[in-house]
Amino acid sequence: MVYFSKTKTIMVLLVCLFGLAFSLPNFFKESTLASLPDWLPHKHVNLGLDLQGGSHLLLEVEINAVIREQLETLVDDVRIELRKAKINYTGLGVSGTSAVKVTIRKADETDQARTLVRAIAAQSDVSVDNNTILVEMTDREIADRRNAAMQQSVEIVRRRIDETGTREPTIQRQGDDRILVQLPGVKDPERIKALLGKTAKMSFHLTDDRLDDAIRGRVPPGASLLPRVDPTQGFGQVLIKKRVMVSGEDLVDSQPSTDSQSGQPVVTFRFNSRGSKKFGAATAANVNRPFAIVLDGKVISDPVIREPILGGSGQISGNFTFQEATDLALLLRAGALPAPLAILEERSVGPGLGADSISAGKIASILGMILVVVFMAIAYGRFGLMADAALIINMILILGGLSALQATLTLPGIAGIVLTIGMAVDANVLIFERIREEVRLGRGPVSAIDAGYSRALTTIIDANVTTLIAAALLFVFGSGPIKGFAVTLGIGIVTSMFTAIMLTRLFVIIWLRRTNPKELPI
Amino acid sequence: MLRGLNLIPADVNLAFIPKRKLFFAFSILLVLTSIVLFMGKGLNYGIDFKGGIMLEVRTEKAANIAAMRKQLGDLGLGEIALQEFGQPTDVLIRIQRQDGDEKAQQEAVAQVKQALGAGVEYRRTEFVGPKVSNELFVDGLMAVGLAILAILVYIWFRFEWQFGFGAVVALGHDVISTIGIFALFGLEFNLSTVAAVLTIAGYSINDTVVVFDRVRENLRKYKKMPLPEILNNSINETLSRTVITSVTTLIALLALYFLGGAVIRDFSFAMIWGVLIGTYSSICLAVPILLNLNIQRRGTLVGETVEDAPKTP
Numbered sequence: 001m002v003y004f005s006k007t008k009t010i011m012v013l014l015v016c017l018f019g020l021a022f023s024l025p026n027f028f029k030e031s032t033l034a035s036l037p038d039w040l041p042h043k044h045v046n047l048g049l050d051l052q053g054g055s056h057l058l059l060e061v062e063i064n065a066v067i068r069e070q071l072e073t074l075v076d077d078v079r080i081e082l083r084k085a086k087i088n089y090t091g092l093g094v095s096g097t098s099a100v101k102v103t104i105r106k107a108d109e110t111d112q113a114r115t116l117v118r119a120i121a122a123q124s125d126v127s128v129d130n131n132t133i134l135v136e137m138t139d140r141e142i143a144d145r146r147n148a149a150m151q152q153s154v155e156i157v158r159r160r161i162d163e164t165g166t167r168e169p170t171i172q173r174q175g176d177d178r179i180l181v182q183l184p185g186v187k188d189p190e191r192i193k194a195l196l197g198k199t200a201k202m203s204f205h206l207t208d209d210r211l212d213d214a215i216r217g218r219v220p221p222g223a224s225l226l227p228r229v230d231p232t233q234g235f236g237q238v239l240i241k242k243r244v245m246v247s248g249e250d251l252v253d254s255q256p257s258t259d260s261q262s263g264q265p266v267v268t269f270r271f272n273s274r275g276s277k278k279f280g281a282a283t284a285a286n287v288n289r290p291f292a293i294v295l296d297g298k299v300i301s302d303p304v305i306r307e308p309i310l311g312g313s314g315q316i317s318g319n320f321t322f323q324e325a326t327d328l329a330l331l332l333r334a335g336a337l338p339a340p341l342a343i344l345e346e347r348s349v350g351p352g353l354g355a356d357s358i359s360a361g362k363i364a365s366i367l368g369m370i371l372v373v374v375f376m377a378i379a380y381g382r383f384g385l386m387a388d389a390a391l392i393i394n395m396i397l398i399l400g401g402l403s404a405l406q407a408t409l410t411l412p413g414i415a416g417i418v419l420t421i422g423m424a425v426d427a428n429v430l431i432f433e434r435i436r437e438e439v440r441l442g443r444g445p446v447s448a449i450d451a452g453y454s455r456a457l458t459t460i461i462d463a464n465v466t467t468l469i470a471a472a473l474l475f476v477f478g479s480g481p482i483k484g485f486a487v488t489l490g491i492g493i494v495t496s497m498f499t500a501i502m503l504t505r506l507f508v509i510i511w512l513r514r515t516n517p518k519e520l521p522i
Numbered sequence: 523m524l525r526g527l528n529l530i531p532a533d534v535n536l537a538f539i540p541k542r543k544l545f546f547a548f549s550i551l552l553v554l555t556s557i558v559l560f561m562g563k564g565l566n567y568g569i570d571f572k573g574g575i576m577l578e579v580r581t582e583k584a585a586n587i588a589a590m591r592k593q594l595g596d597l598g599l600g601e602i603a604l605q606e607f608g609q610p611t612d613v614l615i616r617i618q619r620q621d622g623d624e625k626a627q628q629e630a631v632a633q634v635k636q637a638l639g640a641g642v643e644y645r646r647t648e649f650v651g652p653k654v655s656n657e658l659f660v661d662g663l664m665a666v667g668l669a670i671l672a673i674l675v676y677i678w679f680r681f682e683w684q685f686g687f688g689a690v691v692a693l694g695h696d697v698i699s700t701i702g703i704f705a706l707f708g709l710e711f712n713l714s715t716v717a718a719v720l721t722i723a724g725y726s727i728n729d730t731v732v733v734f735d736r737v738r739e740n741l742r743k744y745k746k747m748p749l750p751e752i753l754n755n756s757i758n759e760t761l762s763r764t765v766i767t768s769v770t771t772l773i774a775l776l777a778l779y780f781l782g783g784a785v786i787r788d789f790s791f792a793m794i795w796g797v798l799i800g801t802y803s804s805i806c807l808a809v810p811i812l813l814n815l816n817i818q819r820r821g822t823l824v825g826e827t828v829e830d831a832p833k834t835p
Contacts, residue, residue, distance in 0.1 A: 050785075058654060060624070189647065190635065193628065342624040346631075346649040353578065353645035353785075360783035368777035372770045379766055381526035412714055415778055415786050419721065419793065422774030423728075426767040430732065432526075433763040440532055459735040462680055463728040469672045470724035474717055477665035479658065482717045489721065521525040 002450045004509050012502050016393055022400035045402045048410035048484050051358050053351035054184040058344045059157070059196065063177045065339040066149040067098065067142060074100050074121060074135065081116045099136040107131055149338040154179055159334035160195050189348045198296060199340050200331035202248035204279065205240040205292045207302060214239045228299040232319045238299040240292045245282045250275025254332035256325040259317055265325035266317040269332060276312025284308035361414035368418050369395070376425055380432050383522050386507040387428040390499040394424050397495040398488065410484030420492030427500030431456040436522055445520045449508060460497065468493050530762035539754040542810035549695055549807055556702020563705050568712030569648060571662070573619035573655035575631055578646035579638065584610035593637055599630050608784030612645070624651040662716040669720050673727050681734055684815040689730050692808035696726045696799050703795055714789040722796030729764060729804035736760050737809065749817065753809050768801045
């Protein structure tokens with residue numbers, strides 16, 4: 001153990017050098033680093049949201065709503081087709097969570113009806129029992145729908161967040177129905193939460209004039225009674241025709257603006273060519289009649305069509321504040337979510353707390369380190385100083401390791417580093433104690449050091465493997481900040497074993513060669 | 523020449539093994555008290571495991587907590603707890619999980635922010651819904667359970683079952699008494715606490731392994747020496763290391779406790795306790811217990827007489 005080959009020495013020095021190279025950028029500003037040549041490491045430690053401030057949101061897509069909606073559309077389609085074919089039916093509706101059922105009144109029309117239904121629901125299983133047709137979505141179809149809805153949700157969430165100008169957001173799909181959103185440096189999470197909380201399904205409908213009947217409880221088929229959220233027209237309710245005149249999918253742009261006459265904030269929009277044509281035709285045919293702009297099941301405005309709108313653009317004036325108009329325009333631009341989102345978990349940290357945590361962590365680590373360094377020097381003299389040098393290099397290696405791996409440093413992660421400062425010297429303590437014992441047994445310096453290192457080695461490995469196991473499990477099961485703790489603890493164990501077994505040994509050997517002492521100052 | 527001080531004298535010979543009954547009695551009492559506290563008083567679960575809302579706010583001047591409590595109490599959001607956090611301008615607000623789904627929680631956050639108005643800085647907003655809190659709880663239990671199991675498998679693999687048993691007893695003792703301390707002081711038990719408990723487990727085993735290693739070595743070296751003497755010597759021979767490592771770790775943790783900020787104070791406290799109890803348990807529990815477990819002297823040579831090791835009683 002009291003021998004170090006040239007190659008080994010060079011390896012040890014190289015590891016330290018790499019550690020230093022990767023840790024150095026943390027002491028300089030980003031702007032200084034940008035001017036360095038590319039081959040030099042220039043990455044800072046990746047700070048977690050709890051240190052740099054920001055929001056962590058875990059969203060759940062209410063994916064069953066997608067399937068339900070799909071079934072409801074199917075019901076509407078079946079109704080239209082059967083009516084067109086003049087087939088009498090009864091009991092048309094959604095059955096269970098994945099099927100639609102309809103009973104045909106005349107037995108001899110069942111076959112024709114089945115053909116029609118099969119054409120509409122090509123991917124589903126269609127079965128007939130007596131005169132009842134059952135359309136069941138297959139598992140495959142449901143899985144595909146869910147998957148598509150998830151992908152679309154992630155995309156829409158990304159667009160909405162990008163529109164707010166958040167820098168470097170992380171948006172990840174997690175599991176079957178979740179989306180993880182991490183927004184570093186966000187100052188107002190409430191706004192983003194509000195933006196994500198809206199489905200933003202917009203559609204234009206004609207209104208039905210049998211409103212009084214509907215309010216009395218007789219909603220005509222094919223119509224729907226919706227609340228109005230426009231205070232300028234008195235809240236109340238609006239009866240709309242379910243058939244969509246133009247849907248929000250045909251929008252290509254939407255911007256907040258102010259009305260040239262009233263000075264009120266409004267939202268302007270523009271349709272694509274298909275939307276323009278549909279909107280133009282519908283408005284041309286319904287001049288002087290009201291139409292409704294429906295957003296997430298509520299009528300935000302129901303103006304009267306004064307003239308055909310052929311240009312493909314228009315504006316919504318719904319008594320908005322400017323912020324509301326801005327947000328609505330943003331939502332319309334980004335598109336509708338296929339299903340509502342629920343926020344399952346939020347962890348937002350303001351920039352002030354993050355900065356405070358960093359400085360508190362720095363002070364705690366530096367002071368902890370100074371105290372440990374002093375204590376080791378007192379306890380082991382010259383050998384203690386060598387362990388101290390190793391401890392400082394250990395810190396540099398941890399910092400370098402974190403920067404090189406681009407692991408995330410969190411507040412518990414800083415705690416992990418401070419803990420490592422205390423525990424890192426353990427390997428050296430084990431070795432030094434062993435050397436002391438060997439000296440007491442009457443061995444000479446070289447042989448005592450040799451025995452000390454070789455006998456302490458198994459103990460060091462046994463003791464550290466157990467802590468490493470704990471760190472690994474924390475990493476696997478922990479979330480966010482705790483993962484950060486596991487990372488620094490794990491890196492710290494590895495680097496402290498390296499510094500204790502390789503680096504201090506190198507120091508000791510060099511010292512031994514140079515001074516050739518008669519007895520050990522330990 | 524720079525010489526180190528022998529902080530623990532080399533010829534230290536404290537009577538640990540002869541006093542083992544005293545230690546056992548103390549530890550049994552400690553564990554029982556912890557269990558009673560856990561059952562009776564229960565843990566103060568944080569929002570990670572219970573669900574709910576937590577806000578850390580900073581006001582411009584020293585916060586008037588009573589007024590704030592009244593103001594928020596009027597919102598009818600159920601149980602609300604306020605406490606000064608670190609300094610007079612900072613207040614930690616905890617609001618119980620709201621009835622209903624995840625939306626209800628978000629609405630409560632919005633309501634509170636509206637009630638407090640624009641004059642406060644929101645340093646932290648955390649909210650955990652019922653679904654996630656359940657998952658976190660299960661994951662936390664899994665992590666602790668699996669970590670302890672994995673560590674044991676390692677010990678069992680490296681030593682013999684008697685040592686494994688001693689390590690489990692010490693480990694269980696440390697974990698249970700940590701939970702007891704949290705119940706006693708009503709400290710918040712959250713995800714960080716689980717991390718602390720796991721680290722304590724690692725530290726405790728680490729300490730135990732070092733003494734066990736020495737026991738194993740001495741068993742091979744001194745075939746004729748009576749077991750109690752071997753155990754007691756092993757403890758004393760490693761005592762200097764045990765104490766010095768505990769001291770350096772405690773120094774670092776105390777720095778963290780006093781200077782690391784209010785957010786991780788409970789976490790640091792758990793670790794400090796863990797280091798103290800972990801050191802105690804390796805010396806005063808894990809090793810003395812070996813006496814009662816009938817260690818086979820020959821069997822201590824690794825791999826030699828594994829077959830005739832005694833069956834588990």
